[in-house]
Amino acid sequence: MFTEELNRVGYISRSVPTDKDLRTLILELKKQKNAVILAHYYVSAEIQALADVVGDSLALAHAAKKTDADIILFCGVHFMAETAKILNPTKKVLLPDLNAGCSLADSTPTADFEAFKSAHPGAVVVSYINCSAEVKAMSDIICTSSNAVDVVNSVPAGKKIIFAPDKNLGTYVAKQTGRDLILWDGACVVHVNISIDKLIALQARFPEAELIAHPECEPEILDRADFIGSTKALIEYAKVSPVNTFIIATEAGILYKMRELVPEKKLIPAPALETNSCACSECPYMKMNTLEKVFNALYYELPEITLSDDIISKASVAMNNMMAIK
Numbered sequence: 001m002f003t004e005e006l007n008r009v010g011y012i013s014r015s016v017p018t019d020k021d022l023r024t025l026i027l028e029l030k031k032q033k034n035a036v037i038l039a040h041y042y043v044s045a046e047i048q049a050l051a052d053v054v055g056d057s058l059a060l061a062h063a064a065k066k067t068d069a070d071i072i073l074f075c076g077v078h079f080m081a082e083t084a085k086i087l088n089p090t091k092k093v094l095l096p097d098l099n100a101g102c103s104l105a106d107s108t109p110t111a112d113f114e115a116f117k118s119a120h121p122g123a124v125v126v127s128y129i130n131c132s133a134e135v136k137a138m139s140d141i142i143c144t145s146s147n148a149v150d151v152v153n154s155v156p157a158g159k160k161i162i163f164a165p166d167k168n169l170g171t172y173v174a175k176q177t178g179r180d181l182i183l184w185d186g187a188c189v190v191h192v193n194i195s196i197d198k199l200i201a202l203q204a205r206f207p208e209a210e211l212i213a214h215p216e217c218e219p220e221i222l223d224r225a226d227f228i229g230s231t232k233a234l235i236e237y238a239k240v241s242p243v244n245t246f247i248i249a250t251e252a253g254i255l256y257k258m259r260e261l262v263p264e265k266k267l268i269p270a271p272a273l274e275t276n277s278c279a280c281s282e283c284p285y286m287k288m289n290t291l292e293k294v295f296n297a298l299y300y301e302l303p304e305i306t307l308s309d310d311i312i313s314k315a316s317v318a319m320n321n322m323m324a325i326k
């Protein structure tokens, strides 16, 4: 389909498109259609290289809210594109592949979450942004890995708090805040796939290295970490730390931006339990974003994210409650 369409518009007749050609085509289309490309640090380097904004979940939510582009092309996963639609509902929001999901968002079917809420009446519902628009609509306030501690601290003392869906982030936030959180049993398939045994062996091999970790990692990894933070915080830490070697316990896409910012430092991805081509941790959903799909999405203005007015209005209350904090 893609090749046929390129033929129709005359690009193939010039040359078989290489990645560089596609990049040029995407940038032309982006300008023509007044679109903005937002990309998460976990998507491929070639997509990060052409995005207008590359960031963590919080930075991308702020970028989606303030953009005056007509089209937001979100290179990330489904819940992120939904978040952009909630924050800027008059814009057309595109996601290159609708199948780009997230194990955390998938862990909370709405009926089960409703039952969980009913089992804890009166609890304030704090939901990690990695959840569906429906779950956001059922929540009081959203958080990201950047601001989860501040968000939980903003809940009046003495109130019960449900924290969903990431139990690892929730456990970390409970330790940081001293609050007793009622945790939903969800996890990120990528961060729980980091091998603690291989990590310990790697630390023994590189004793000079600092271990920096995303809070979606399991507690035994976070307990060993020298620094814990969101993807953006990890990148900033690698920049300001005087240390020259880091073991990085998060998705490997983060290495693209880190290598750009600290080319002189040694960056070692934390080893995965199951080995893939890079022996590191890769999010299969984030990697569904390809240059071809980005081009198609911009060209056809599909697949588009659509949400009901009711979900948008309820979910935006929880989102804006968060964005008023940080």
Ligand code: 13P
Residues within 6 Å of the ligand: 055, 056, 057, 058, 130, 144, 145, 146, 188, 216, 229, 230, 231, 232
């Ligand atoms: P942040 O973007 O908040 O670092 O979260 C990482 C992540 O897993 C996104 O899905």
Ligand code: SF4
Residues within 6 Å of the ligand: 042, 077, 101, 102, 103, 104, 105, 130, 188, 189, 190, 191, 216, 251, 283, 284, 285, 286
């Ligand atoms: Fe979801 Fe984990 Fe992939 Fe982030 S890295 S999108 S939390 S599965």
